[in-house]
Amino acid sequence: MLDATENMFQYGITPLKLLARYQDGSSFCLWQNHSPNNCRTLRPLFLIREKETDEDLLNMVVPTTDKARQELASDGIFVTADGQGYDVNVIVHDSMKDLKFKRDISGLGGADCILCTTKQADWTDRTKVAEGFPINRSAKNSLELYNELVDENGLTKKPLTTSDQSSITVTHSYINGTTWFLKVLYRCHADYQQWIERSDVRGEPVRRAKDRVLEAIYTETGLYLDRVNSAGGKGGTSTNGPQGRRFFSEEVLASIEKLVDEKHRENLLLLHRQFSTVLSVVSSSRKIDLMKNFVSRLHTICVTTSHGS
Template identity: 45%
Template sequence: MLLRSSEDDPTVINLVISTTDMARKDLATLKNITDKDGITYKVEHEIHDTMKELKLKKKWSGLGGADCIICEAKSIDWMNAEKIKLGFPITRTANSSIELYEILIFEGEGTIIKKPKDYDHRKGLTNQPLTSSDQHSITILHSYVNVLGWFLKVIYRCHASYECWIEKKTIEGEPIRRAKSVVRDMLKETTGLTLDQVAGANSRGGTTNDGNQDRRFFKSESHDFVVACVAEKYKGTINCLHKNLSVILRVLSSTKEVNCEKLRDITTETSLLIAEKLPWVSLNHTIHVVLHHSVELIQINNNWSIGSLSEEALESNNKFVRRYLEQFSRKMNPTDQLKDAMSRLIERSNPEILFHQRKFKNSPIL
């Protein structure tokens, strides 16, 4: 929601973080609510600070060099079958990062000293943590988008029998570039999906991999067409991988109670399948969190899935944020601009204003 030119502005960042942290602490101490008739109610509540993208989470947590901002495992461990069986429990908290920062600052006499191969000691901490909020969350929509992007990379390589994750820009990478074109055309013809392409001229950048297409890709109707895109020796692996990822993503995006033991079985099975059958691939942060942390995050949520915490509603608000920033805010400095945009959003969410807005919108005169 911040202006791109203001993402690194310390004034804007401090304004947002200090305001949200203060509001979170105030709400956490709130035990009683009195209504307009003077009746007092005792309340119990939990605050979930979830709707942030990975780039923002890394900046706010100070873990710019961490492979995972939820656990302390290295990315190489994510493909280790023995460690997959043991699991990757959530070990990072905001307080532990703050404590580690104070230790590193003391050792470095006011600065964080970065050395090669010091991950076990520094744990990927590169800057001072800016918030007291734990970064324990999965963004549902971005999980679909990023898992699809990763899965398409796997399909391209399985189509060309190219067992190397790095796409070389030399002649050696030509099979991957040809496979991309062939696979995208096959999926377009059989499923109608236009995937992994630059968005049209009327868009605001990005690719054609959006939430609707991602969900269609992982539906059972697309399964056979996806498997048909790869070489024969990979069909069994892709068949199982597509089914499992489809189930896992749908469970995460639901709002129902989950059998965590069964979900753990399928996530572990999928992780081992990748490690044993596709040892040349590399897992990104999103698929690591989906496979290795989703069960624990659901357990933290009292065994209820986390679809209700999806960022889709927030994403749909982007057009209003963009309009308010561009047309209805002061431009003297980023802080005033952000304050004006937030004021407009607060007014827009006022129930009384919404009531009159719907009333006039449905009026036959309009």
């Protein structure tokens, strides 16, 4: 069991932008945070030496912050500047939580996905992937299920939060995307066409390929990826958000191209480029013009990427 002194729980807010709205409905951006993921812009509300799954901690932090968000959204705040008073409407986005924490506070510990009610088997069905998976879970519905004592849809305990956990955490998207792509790369490098890696001889080609691939990438780019994080000593890997961003950049493509033979090269490089496009759109801090033809192209990229080709 981990000692509480080895963990630090942080919960805070990051200002995103300040808009001035006029009576005619138009608006003007007075200020915008162009680095919302930068820790220097975070304003901590809680900084507690405790593990994030501690029940007492969650029962204190989650209801308190939920209530504060709801009050800000309904009441707003009044600001005085240069002798002039201003009513400020506040919109708070509940985001930047990792999946483990979201599962804990949503009560969906048994769900395959906390955004929708699909199962893992659906994610490899090409027809269903092409149709898309609507985000159909909400905190309200989960609480209603619990109150009805219905044991279904992955609900394993009473939800702690009244906030929907439908945000996409950019940093973890890059980390998990890199981890998944490397697993594909190891298998393509070894021409090992099975996903399951066991501890017996069938998994040995993947482990040998992993060592060769990671050494080659490190030598050419300096990226130290997918290694046990000895600094923490309690699990995790060396892959982090900034490294994930670099991994899905053009500079790594040359290394990947050298690591696989012609049999897999074209599809793997295409998969890398499409993954990079999807992650770039998701993580963009700028407004994206969602023109009809752009949405159509992005949909095609997402579907073909999920097919692995």
